[in-house]
Amino acid sequence: MNTNHLCLGILSLGDASGYEIKKAFEETFSHFQATSFGSIYPALAKLTEQGLVSFHEETQEKRPTKKVFTITQEGQAHFYQTLLKAEPTEQYRSDFLFLMMFAHLMPREHIEALLNKQTDHLKMELGILERIITECQTLTPGMRFTLEYGIIGNRALLELMQQRSMPLIEEIDAARSPQAL
Amino acid sequence: MNTNHLCLGILSLGDASGYEIKKAFEETFSHFQATSFGSIYPALAKLTEQGLVSFHEETQEKRPTKKVFTITQEGQAHFYQTLLKAEPTEQYRSDFLFLMMFAHLMPREHIEALLNKQTDHLKMELGILERIITECQTLTPGMRFTLEYGIIGNRALLELMQQRSMPLIEEIDAARSPQAL
DNA sequence: ACATACATGTAAATAGTTACATGATTTC
DNA sequence: GAAATCATGTAACTATTTACATGTATGT
Numbered sequence: 542m543n544t545n546h547l548c549l550g551i552l553s554l555g556d557a558s559g560y561e562i563k564k565a566f567e568e569t570f571s572h573f574q575a576t577s578f579g580s581i582y583p584a585l586a587k588l589t590e591q592g593l594v595s596f597h598e599e600t601q602e603k604r605p606t607k608k609v610f611t612i613t614q615e616g617q618a619h620f621y622q623t624l625l626k627a628e629p630t631e632q633y634r635s636d637f638l639f640l641m642m643f644a645h646l647m648p649r650e651h652i653e654a655l656l657n658k659q660t661d662h663l664k665m666e667l668g669i670l671e672r673i674i675t676e677c678q679t680l681t682p683g684m685r686f687t688l689e690y691g692i693i694g695n696r697a698l699l700e701l702m703q704q705r706s707m708p709l710i711e712e713i714d715a716a717r718s719p720q721a722l
Numbered sequence: 723m724n725t726n727h728l729c730l731g732i733l734s735l736g737d738a739s740g741y742e743i744k745k746a747f748e749e750t751f752s753h754f755q756a757t758s759f760g761s762i763y764p765a766l767a768k769l770t771e772q773g774l775v776s777f778h779e780e781t782q783e784k785r786p787t788k789k790v791f792t793i794t795q796e797g798q799a800h801f802y803q804t805l806l807k808a809e810p811t812e813q814y815r816s817d818f819l820f821l822m823m824f825a826h827l828m829p830r831e832h833i834e835a836l837l838n839k840q841t842d843h844l845k846m847e848l849g850i851l852e853r854i855i856t857e858c859q860t861l862t863p864g865m866r867f868t869l870e871y872g873i874i875g876n877r878a879l880l881e882l883m884q885q886r887s888m889p890l891i892e893e894i895d896a897a898r899s900p901q902a903l
Numbered sequence: 904a905c906a907t908a909c910a911t912g913t914a915a916a917t918a919g920t921t922a923c924a925t926g927a928t929t930t931c
Numbered sequence: 932g933a934a935a936t937c938a939t940g941t942a943a944c945t946a947t948t949t950a951c952a953t954g955t956a957t958g959t
């Protein structure tokens with residue numbers, strides 16, 4: 542799954558400009574996919590070249606002209622094949638967890654700061670997901686599922702952070718103190 | 723955080739060869755970090771060049787000779803600075819969730835297959851994490867925390883998969899059937 | 904005056920994976 | 932006889948991010 546596939550997918554849900562596709566990834570899909578302008582614009586150019594999408598320019602008042610992309614029938618058929626053939630991969634990369642492995646080497650204040658930052662991060666993401674699932678009316682069943690998936694995961698992790706942060710800090714401090722005595 | 727940092731971190735826990743570092747990422751840390759030989763060997767060469775690690779060759783019987791790397795004092799100091807300065811980033815990329823957004827376009831059997839595959843994936847990872855946390859005796863408090871983090875997250879998601887998979891399929895089928903009648 | 908939102912696009916830099924090359928030993 | 936494990940390393944390829952370039956309008 543690369544940016545080409547992601548763009549085709551978003552366009553299968555409705556017309557959009559490159560800028561709007563980026564916004565969708567920043568908002569609705571940010572918890573499980575991300576991409577940048579530097580990937581999106583070349584992707585849309587390539588999809589147009591391949592005849593999988595087409596576009597028309599829309600001149601706006603007090604806004605720059607935008608290119609609105611539409612998925613073609615070939616694009617729809619191509620995306621359908623992608624859906625059936627894709628080998629879904631999962632990847633989670635966390636610097637936070639890697640750093641926590643070495644918490645015993647850090648000053649107490651720094652461990653606290655890292656734990657607080659991660660807690661805030663989880664809270665923020667949870668807030669976004671809950672807002673979308675309650676406010677947005679036009680979700681497909683699958684989208685509602687992806688939002689629930691994110692909410693359930695983040696809630697469980699937040700609970701863990703709230704229960705285990707202090708005990709972890711105390712445990713590391715306890716292991717340190719013998720040298721101080 | 724790049725492969726250089728990851729290697730330094732692993733070596734701060736004890737001496738290891740490139741091959742052993744790769745194994746560590748396949749086993750113990752696979753739920754939140756990954757890397758490949760093509761990244762590890764150049765990283766170790768660069769760290770050696772910078773004087774952050776040193777190595778000695780160990781000839782083995784019935785096994786190829788291996789280079790065992792040791793973190794130097796400079797390496798330890800450098801890693802400590804990394805721990806304090808690092809801006810921890812989180813990234814989760816899931817093709818599974820992206821595909822689920824378009825479940826309404828797929829045949830029922832395909833949705834089922836995707837959900838089953840994801841469930842199996844979560845079960846397998848959960849099994850690995852639970853085995854490590856019970857069997858491994860030499861874990862730092864931080865490592866135990868990272869394992870718990872993975873376990874709690876996966877358990878919550880598995881429960882969701884078990885509760886929501888069938889309802890999701892039924893809901894999508896129900897939305898489809900009016901056309902069939 | 905400065906930052907942000909809107910809007911498109913390119914190019915360089917970064918980083919990583921995959922495949923290849925080599926070779927012994929063990930297991931199925 | 933084939934595949935897996937142990938062991939190191941390089942090179943090509945792939946993909947993505949970051950920074951740059953350009954310009955209007957709005958908000959602080």
